[in-house]
Amino acid sequence: MADTKVYRASTTAPVNIAVVKYWGKRDTKLNLPTNSSLSVTLSQSDLRTLTTASCSALFPASEGDSLLLNGAPSDVSGARTQACFRELRARRASLEAADPSLPKLSTLPLRLVSENNFPTAAGLASSAAGFAAFVRAIADLYELPASPSELSLIARQGSGSACRSLFGGYVAWRMGAQENGGDSTADQVAEASHWPEMRALILVASAAKKGVSSTSGMQQTVATSGLFKERIATVVPANMAAMEKAIAERDFEVFGEVTMRDSNSFHATCADTYPPIFYMNDVSRAAIRAVEAINAAAGRTVAAYTFDAGPNAVVYYLEKDTEAVVGSFYHVLGGVDGWKTAAIGGLKPLLALDEGV
Numbered sequence: 001m002a003d004t005k006v007y008r009a010s011t012t013a014p015v016n017i018a019v020v021k022y023w024g025k026r027d028t029k030l031n032l033p034t035n036s037s038l039s040v041t042l043s044q045s046d047l048r049t050l051t052t053a054s055c056s057a058l059f060p061a062s063e064g065d066s067l068l069l070n071g072a073p074s075d076v077s078g079a080r081t082q083a084c085f086r087e088l089r090a091r092r093a094s095l096e097a098a099d100p101s102l103p104k105l106s107t108l109p110l111r112l113v114s115e116n117n118f119p120t121a122a123g124l125a126s127s128a129a130g131f132a133a134f135v136r137a138i139a140d141l142y143e144l145p146a147s148p149s150e151l152s153l154i155a156r157q158g159s160g161s162a163c164r165s166l167f168g169g170y171v172a173w174r175m176g177a178q179e180n181g182g183d184s185t186a187d188q189v190a191e192a193s194h195w196p197e198m199r200a201l202i203l204v205a206s207a208a209k210k211g212v213s214s215t216s217g218m219q220q221t222v223a224t225s226g227l228f229k230e231r232i233a234t235v236v237p238a239n240m241a242a243m244e245k246a247i248a249e250r251d252f253e254v255f256g257e258v259t260m261r262d263s264n265s266f267h268a269t270c271a272d273t274y275p276p277i278f279y280m281n282d283v284s285r286a287a288i289r290a291v292e293a294i295n296a297a298a299g300r301t302v303a304a305y306t307f308d309a310g311p312n313a314v315v316y317y318l319e320k321d322t323e324a325v326v327g328s329f330y331h332v333l334g335g336v337d338g339w340k341t342a343a344i345g346g347l348k349p350l351l352a353l354d355e356g357v
């Protein structure tokens, strides 16, 4: 009898924000990085992608695989998405070959439906949570006996930073040494409960889509920046070691300083790219100055900024310093034209600029 069942699995994956940045690929096909990186996974109740994967012999084969992202059809023909489908199907096919009683899901078209619980207007890169949820939803649908580390290897091929979103807490992506990328995976450095006082404040400087994508920006940096060579040879290895130690010891002073230095180093290599790439704007720089003022007033590092490939700041701080950090931001930036306070999608605290937020 024909199998008319609809097989389905749902999962969520959180957003992560790096404190030691991934910037540069040594292999664009396998998406292998030029350096290791380390991130903090943000709370799922605040920021996450929910993805449902389904497959059925009832789905017309002519429609092929599909993805509905925040209600709109999204292209799945890109090489990175195709690599994820291929890796996951190959693993399912080998399970089916080993056990002929299993339904033959690996040959059926896949339908994916994905939603972010944070507005696109927050200007946050969603590819990390997106690819992590995408990969885990299909892995669950296929009942793959894959560890988060093995799934990180697949998600990495979708988007590098996605490999870190398969874990909560503090997560390292080890660049690895193997040519086939078999050891370029993520692992958990510490659980969130290890340092439960950690908080993140997102400052939206602009919700506009970034000018130069991470994928193309980092390749321009690899090709043209001399400073970048220094960053991957000495700066990042030192930052990784210092950061892991700071997390183990719950030392916010060091955690904060390394976070800010690494963000500065990454943006310096962007400025050293030819032609230069600028992700930060005047509002971003005002946020840096505000963090400096907050730390100077406190007489210690209580707040640490970091910027990805865009102008929005993420500021890490500890719960006990909420008043000093969040209160000061209202005070300092309240006077800067365009800033206003807002809560986005339940995400609090958050300060936002006017643009559509």
Ligand code: DP6
Binding pocket: 017, 018, 020, 021, 022, 023, 031, 037, 125, 127, 158, 159, 160, 161, 162, 214, 215, 216, 307, 308, 309
């Ligand atoms: C600045 O993971 O988006 O956010 O692998 O090309 O998809 P691709 O790049 P992506 O780059 C993220 C860059 C970053 C730093 C980081 O998250 O580590």
